[in-house]
Each structure stands twice: as structure tokens, then as C-alpha cells.
Amino acid sequence: MAKLSGSTAMNSVLTLEKQLKEKNRYLDLIINECQNKPMVKTSLFLKQRCDSQEQEDDPILALQQQVNSIRNLTIHCPAVQSLEIEIETQDKNGIKKEITPPVLEIGKKRRFWSSTYLRDDYVEQFRRRVAQRTEINMKHLNEAYQVFLRAKNRRIAYEGGIYKALLLEEFMPKSLHAIEEVQISSELIPLTKVQQDRLMELSEGPLEQVIVTKFKLDIHRSEIKILTEGAWLNDVIINFYMNLLAERSEKRPGQVPSVYAMNTFFVPRLLQSGFDGVKRWTRKVDLFSKDIILVPVHHSGVHWCLVVIDLRAKTMLYYNSKGGGNPKVMRALKIYLRMESLDKRQKPLDTNDFRIEHAQNVPQQDNMDDCGVFTCMFAEYLTRDALITFCKDDMNYFRIKMVLEIADGELWK
CATH class of the missing domain: 3.40.395.10 (Adenoviral Proteinase; Chain A)
Structure with missing residues (x-):
């Protein structure tokens, strides 16, 4: 077990603090890359360190507070190396040696430093996995869209036949065949099959489409709809x-x-x-x-x-x-x-x-x-x-x- 003087112990703790700050900064960078959301640092270690420096006048007592902070921090986030430190304290009667227990167990230390999230290429690997998942999702989306289009075209074709029958029934005279067979006193000209098809063609399409331009007037499909829909x-x-x-x-x-x-x-x-x-x-x-x-x-x-x-x-x-x-x-x-x-x-x-x-x-x-x-x-x-x-x-x-x-x-x- 290593025995350290008070100044050496202080240096060791400051080294641990610097390493922890570097790890926190790296973790913030990873979170920013993954979530595109700024990370607010809430390092318990740093906060307690500042508080201890402001509140404690005795440097040895302040050091003891810092070591206790490190011990509490490792319970939630094992981010420092395991180290056995001997703290040298002094009272009125002389110098008394006091040794603190290890900050971290070796197993926890190794699991922390081998974490996937702390690897240098983690962000690059993460982006690659996201790109692969996006490509797969887009492929599935395109396949679903093609299925939708085929179903839509079949539905339009089916409904088009129904619409044609309803239009002819509603807006044509009672029977086109009857018009051709019966003499009409009002001298109406019977409608032919070509004219019926032409009517269907004119009834379908964008309402803002111009059908004919003449006499400095534009007839849109909306005007055709006015006539056919009564x-x-x-x-x-x-x-x-x-x-x-x-x-x-x-x-x-x-x-x-x-x-x-x-x-x-x-x-x-x-x-x-x-x-x-x-x-x-x-x-x-x-x-x-x-x-x-x-x-x-x-x-x-x-x-x-x-x-x-x-x-x-x-x-x-x-x-x-x-x-x-x-x-x-x-x-x-x-x-x-x-x-x-x-x-x-x-x-x-x-x-x-x-x-x-x-x-x-x-x-x-x-x-x-x-x-x-x-x-x-x-x-x-x-x-x-x-x-x-x-x-x-x-x-x-x-x-x-x-x-x-x-x-x-x-x-x-």
C-alpha cells in the first residue's frame, strides 16, 4: 500500500479531478452528437469541490471532503482510477497518519475504461449504424409506397366505372336508347357514344385546367363541372x-x-x-x-x-x-x-x-x-x-x- 504525504495526496486528487473533467467533456460531446441537444454539466464532484474550497479554511479538512466526494461519486458514476491514498493529518499533539480505503475497486475501474461510449470511434460508429438503419427504413418505405400506388390505381379504376354509370344516369336523359328510338318534338339531337365518352373525359381532371380559350375568355374545368353538376x-x-x-x-x-x-x-x-x-x-x-x-x-x-x-x-x-x-x-x-x-x-x-x-x-x-x-x-x-x-x-x-x-x-x- 502506497503511503502519501498531504501534498502528494492533494496532487493525486487534483489529477483525478482533471481526468474526471476530461471524461465529462468527452461524454458531453457524445451526447451532443447523438441527441443534438446541449448537455448541462452537473458534476457532483466539481460542485462539491467548489463548495469545500469556499466553506473550509483548513486545507487538510478540505482534502478530506474531496476524497469523500470522490467516494460518493463512484457509487453512481465510476469515472476515476482506483487508488489507495494515505492522508497525513496534524493536530496539537503532533502528526498522525491516517489511510483512506481504495476509491474504486479494480473491476469497476476496468469496466469503466473499457466502456463502448468512451471509445474514440464511438461517434463514427454510431453515425454508420444510423445511416444503415435509415437506408433500410427508406427501402421498406418505398416498397410500402409502391403497394399503396397499386391499390390506389385499382381503386380509381373501379370507382371510375361507378362514377361514369352514375353520371350518365343522373345527367343524361332517362334512356339514351330511347332518345334514338323516339321522335323528340323539341328537335333535340340524340347524343352519340363518342359524345358520351367526350363528356366523361371533360368531367375528370384538375378544376383549374383550361379546357378552351376563345373570345378572350378561358373556360376551365370548373365551368364544365358547373354545367354537369346542375x-x-x-x-x-x-x-x-x-x-x-x-x-x-x-x-x-x-x-x-x-x-x-x-x-x-x-x-x-x-x-x-x-x-x-x-x-x-x-x-x-x-x-x-x-x-x-x-x-x-x-x-x-x-x-x-x-x-x-x-x-x-x-x-x-x-x-x-x-x-x-x-x-x-x-x-x-x-x-x-x-x-x-x-x-x-x-x-x-x-x-x-x-x-x-x-x-x-x-x-x-x-x-x-x-x-x-x-x-x-x-x-x-x-x-x-x-x-x-x-x-x-x-x-x-x-x-x-x-x-x-x-x-x-x-x-x-
Whole structure:
């Protein structure tokens, strides 16, 4: 057993303290690497050492406190070498030798210094194991994702067949075969198998996708959905379809009346600002050279109606699928025609002999959604001088017909 003087013992303890600090620092580095989380040092040994230095004036007693701290520390964390130390103490009667027991057993010391966590390459080995586990997990994840995709594609294919059947049942007339076999008094054109497939193609895909661009208007798939799902028609659909009617008259001169269609925002601007607010809207066209002027009206922002001005017959009729007229709009349009004639032709227009009223005995809707379709069909029939023979039961058919016409950018006839 080694016998040490007081100064030698102090040096030995300080050496142990330095080694412990180095091990603590290394352990902190490992924890930071593994957890990416700062480690707060709470070394009981260091804390007690500071306390002993501040509280004890006798250096020998302080040394005794430090040795006791090391002994207590090794119970929880054997981080120092085993060493037998002899402490030299002095009292009034002289010098007395006192030997402390070993700080650590040899077995504990060896287990500590051979710990995996204290190896120099521990962090590198740890990273390698993490990378291997990550690679295996990603492989399993990719395999699971492929299984998911196959199941999803099978489900979409299955549901697509059901959706097609439901769509045809809900929005097609009662029986496509019946349409082909029975004479239809409203002169509806039977839908073909190609047209049915085209309808399904147009109904599937992103809502924001542009289906057709024409007349400086973009028709998105969302507009197609409005028509196929029985919803209210918006300004884009109404304006696009009215432009198709005007274009048909240009392509078939002499066969159908010449047509000009006002924008859906024309009437609100006219009512708000008068003639001065809209007089530039027709600077590139001579309204009075046309046979028919179509004026869509969005009554109170919730109901579509149509004013048809037939300059040939000197009539101004208000078509409303819920019945009734609109004197305010009709009066404003009457004044507009007079002002337009003076502004563009520098001559007055006599409207006293015009028949200005709401149309009688027109088909009526029985729901809140089809007013826009009625408005478009009133315009379609009247701009080819056809009698209005359709009824409310034809609205689903007309919605599909409008989808196909709009998508192709051309009317059927």
C-alpha cells in the first residue's frame, strides 16, 4: 500500500479531478452528437469541490471532503482510477497518519475504461449504424409506397366505372336508347357514344385546367363541372355561349339572323352610369345593322333573364323562366337605343312603335338552378328564328349539349 504525504495526496486528487473533467467533456460531446441537444454539466464532484474550497479554511479538512466526494461519486458514476491514498493529518499533539480505503475497486475501474461510449470511434460508429438503419427504413418505405400506388390505381379504376354509370344516369336523359328510338318534338339531337365518352373525359381532371380559350375568355374545368353538376351558371359561361351564338350568325349569313350579344356586365353598368358609362362598348360595331341584340340580365344577382331586341320586328321582349317583367331594365334599354342611334348614326330612333313587354307563354323552371340554362336556350332558339318548343325536362340534356359545344368552341347547328 502506497503511503502519501498531504501534498502528494492533494496532487493525486487534483489529477483525478482533471481526468474526471476530461471524461465529462468527452461524454458531453457524445451526447451532443447523438441527441443534438446541449448537455448541462452537473458534476457532483466539481460542485462539491467548489463548495469545500469556499466553506473550509483548513486545507487538510478540505482534502478530506474531496476524497469523500470522490467516494460518493463512484457509487453512481465510476469515472476515476482506483487508488489507495494515505492522508497525513496534524493536530496539537503532533502528526498522525491516517489511510483512506481504495476509491474504486479494480473491476469497476476496468469496466469503466473499457466502456463502448468512451471509445474514440464511438461517434463514427454510431453515425454508420444510423445511416444503415435509415437506408433500410427508406427501402421498406418505398416498397410500402409502391403497394399503396397499386391499390390506389385499382381503386380509381373501379370507382371510375361507378362514377361514369352514375353520371350518365343522373345527367343524361332517362334512356339514351330511347332518345334514338323516339321522335323528340323539341328537335333535340340524340347524343352519340363518342359524345358520351367526350363528356366523361371533360368531367375528370384538375378544376383549374383550361379546357378552351376563345373570345378572350378561358373556360376551365370548373365551368364544365358547373354545367354537369346542375349548379348556377356564372358570367363566364353565359358570355362564352352568347359569343358562340353571335359567331354562328357570322358564319352563316343569310341562313340565320345577324346577332350581337351584350356582355353580362352591360346592364349593371348602364343602370349605374347611364349611357355615358357604356357608349364606348359598341365603338367597333353598328348595332343597328344587326337583326337581333341579346342582352343578358342578372336580376338582383341571383336570377338570369334575357332581353331580346329584334330590330326587324321592332320588339323588345323580356324572357324570364320564372315569369314577370322588369320595367326598370326595359326603360333603361329603350333610352339606350335612342342615345346610341344619336351617338353613332347622328339620327334619332323612334321607339314609340316598339312592342316592349315581357314574353308570354314561355317555358318555366321548377327549381332554383336552371335559370342560366333557360336564358341560353331562349337565345339559341330565337337567334335561328326557331319556335321555343323545349321544356323544363330538357334542361339536363341542354347542360350536356352546352358542355360539348363550349368545349369544341362551336354550336351544333
